[in-house]
Amino acid sequence: MASGLSPFSFNLRHLAAVAAVTHKGSVSAAASTLHLTQPAVTQAIARVESIMDVQLFERRTDGMTPLPPAMALAERVEQAAELIGSRRVTMAQLRAFLAVADSGSYAAAAAQSGLSQPTLHRAIGDLSLILRRSLVERRGRGIALTDAGRRTARNFRLARTELEAGLDEALGQSGGVPARITIGAMPLSRARVLPRALARFNTAFPAIEIVIVEGSHGELAESLRDGSIDMMVGAMRDPPPGPDLTQRPLFEDEVIIIARAGHPEAGPARDRPLSDLAGYAWILPSPGAPLRTRFDEMFRTAGLAPPPVPIECGSVMMIREILMQTDFLTLLSPDQVSVEQEAGWLVSLGAPPGGFSRAVALTTRAQWRPAPAQAVFIAELDRAATEPFASAYGTEREQICDSDR
Structure with a gap:
């Protein structure tokens, strides 16, 4: 908070x-x-x-x-009471159980929370009796949450998030400290739309704390489900990530083929057959990411085996350095490498044959109700998604933005 x-x-x-x-x-x-x-x-x-x-x-x-x-x-x-599931649960029990669930042991939970280990044991034992389910089990010398314990931990985390939001909203209504917003940013969601929305929102509401959590879709989706983050921005998943999460498209993103300056395929703009591009190694995200799926489909549709991807990576900084030292190819949004292209380090080989686009989406929990400050930020995100981009060098670019690869 x-x-x-x-x-x-x-x-x-x-x-x-x-x-x-x-x-x-x-x-x-x-x-x-x-x-x-x-x-x-x-x-x-x-x-x-x-x-x-x-x-x-x-x-x-x-x-x-x-x-x-x-x-x-x-x-x-x-809302928190519904998630907790029993009005007999106390805040001390909720706190103790989350401390153990988050730290993975009674000793670590005691150090983190300041509660004694006997207090933690007693609180979780009482909680198990109240909820009529086993929450923790012994695993060798350690402990682990049972299946029921994992479900309870997720509900308790969401309950804590609801209470934090309620306190923030109440304090905001009284003229006190406003809410915090925690945003999950996937590896390539940070080129234009998110920074622009953040800059405008901070100018209008400088007292509101913004936390950016970076990670892969899998990592951020679990944090979103647990209530650790409020929303995430990145490539839309197909099929959707599950009934408990809701995706809403922000805009369509186009990608281009990128290589180092002086690459054998670099030169005047022309239609490059896929068979030529298949002769090079590529650096791309891991299988399952939308960009990798579309990449494989593109070659298979043309009757070609997808070329080798000896390095799987989602970091633009890492990709840039590898491209500059090898003949690797990759697919990126133009916004993501605008500075490198202006500097003459990297060049575009044009759009992939047949074009290549994917939706960039805002993902939230299905039953999530944004606080007023969060709703205002989402409106800024929608606004930024509809605007063209002017690079640092003053040239207007198409409405495209980097997203989760």
Whole structure:
């Protein structure tokens, strides 16, 4: 969270009291729902307000009227409660289990969380009883999560994310610290659209923290599912990555064949038969990446065996250095190598025969509800995706952008 205020600072039952009063409209109705006394509900709300240093309700003789921070927080608390699955779970148990799940051992979890190992053992044992499932099992001298434990860990991480979003939104509604946005950027999604959207958003909202997490599609998809990142940008997957994730195309990206200056195939623009290009080694991403799939299809459709790919790589910096020292070929977006082409290090051999495009998409969790700041950033991303690109040298380029290879 941008504010540094952790969900672990709160009692889950106290947060549930805020949500219940918000939705029920009175302390008495909330107390009945939560099976608590009215003074307990009142004290719970006062405690949350004290920790947040925000007024959540307007006290009136005829009841309590939720203010915007309470309404923002209540929705997220209810979402978190559904993910947790039992109102008997405490924040201490949630924290202890995530510490063990994230660190992989009780010793590491104790060092990370500051909780003692006996406290962690007791909390997870109680949690297993409450949820009626085994969460952790012994593996030799270590431990591992059971299948149920892995599912529970994912739900708890998403619950923590919902609570973080709720606190951020409530603080933003009160004029406090706004939300943080965490974006997953695939290997080649960082050429133009994402940086442009980030620059504009930061100019408009300089106090909002932006975190960029780089990685492959597989790595980022798991982080997205766990709630560690809010969204990711990169090449659209076909078939889609699963029913729990939603892809939305931003724009179509064209790629070109790139080689070093002085490459045997370099020279005047011409149609190069695939049979000529098949005689060279290529550097491309691993099998399964959209670009690699299209590359293999291109040669097979022409009745040719795909040429060798002795080096599999998604790093543009690494690809650039290898190309400059060898006769390797690759496929890249023009934006990604505009500076290298201007400097005369790399040259374009033109578009692949028949053309070559792929959709660049925004991927989010299927049931994700963006916070206001996140929605504004997504609007900036959409805006940047529709604009032409002017390079550092002043030439207007086509509407193309680098993406996950």
